[in-house]
Amino acid sequence: xxxxxxxxxxxxxxxxxxxxxxxxxxxxxxxxxxxxxxxxxxxxxxxxxxxxxxxxxxxxxxxxxxxxxxxxxxxxxxxxxxxxxxxxxxxxxxxxxxxxxxxxxxxxxxxxxxxxxxxxxxxxxxxxxxxxxxxxxxxxxxxx
Numbered sequence: 001x002x003x004x005x006x007x008x009x010x011x012x013x014x015x016x017x018x019x020x021x022x023x024x025x026x027x028x029x030x031x032x033x034x035x036x037x038x039x040x041x042x043x044x045x046x047x048x049x050x051x052x053x054x055x056x057x058x059x060x061x062x063x064x065x066x067x068x069x070x071x072x073x074x075x076x077x078x079x080x081x082x083x084x085x086x087x088x089x090x091x092x093x094x095x096x097x098x099x100x101x102x103x104x105x106x107x108x109x110x111x112x113x114x115x116x117x118x119x120x121x122x123x124x125x126x127x128x129x130x131x132x133x134x135x136x137x138x139x140x141x142x143x144x
Contacts, residue, residue: 026055
């Protein structure tokens with residue numbers, strides 16, 4: 001997912017500096033958009049707008065937006081139509097939690113920013129690593 005994350009991290013950087021904040025995509029949005037591209041989820045544009053409130057840990061530095069966007073993408077990949085037992089999505093969510101915590105030491109935005117955020121690149125490295133975690137989770141689930 002790295003190449004897709006890189007594309008969305010750079011979105012709007014070709015605009016004048018004063019306009020660039022208008023094009024910024026938060027961590028949740030970048031992860032869902034990247035998964036949509038890589039895994040051909042065919043999500044409608046409204047799906048990305050719904051994740052606006054998940055950035056910066058719900059704008060309260062709670063659960064990391066990159067985690068939230070990843071979980072949303074796993075839902076698009078593995079949630080079945082009803083009726084269903086949702087067993088694969090349950091495994092996907094649990095595996096994402098475990099892998100994300102292993103990678104970052106926490107699911108909390110506040111903790112992740114303190115320990116993994118870059119002074120210059122901000123959370124872009126976190127989004128790249130979250131994309132790698134996502135790919136590992138999908139690969140593990142596909143082996144089942």
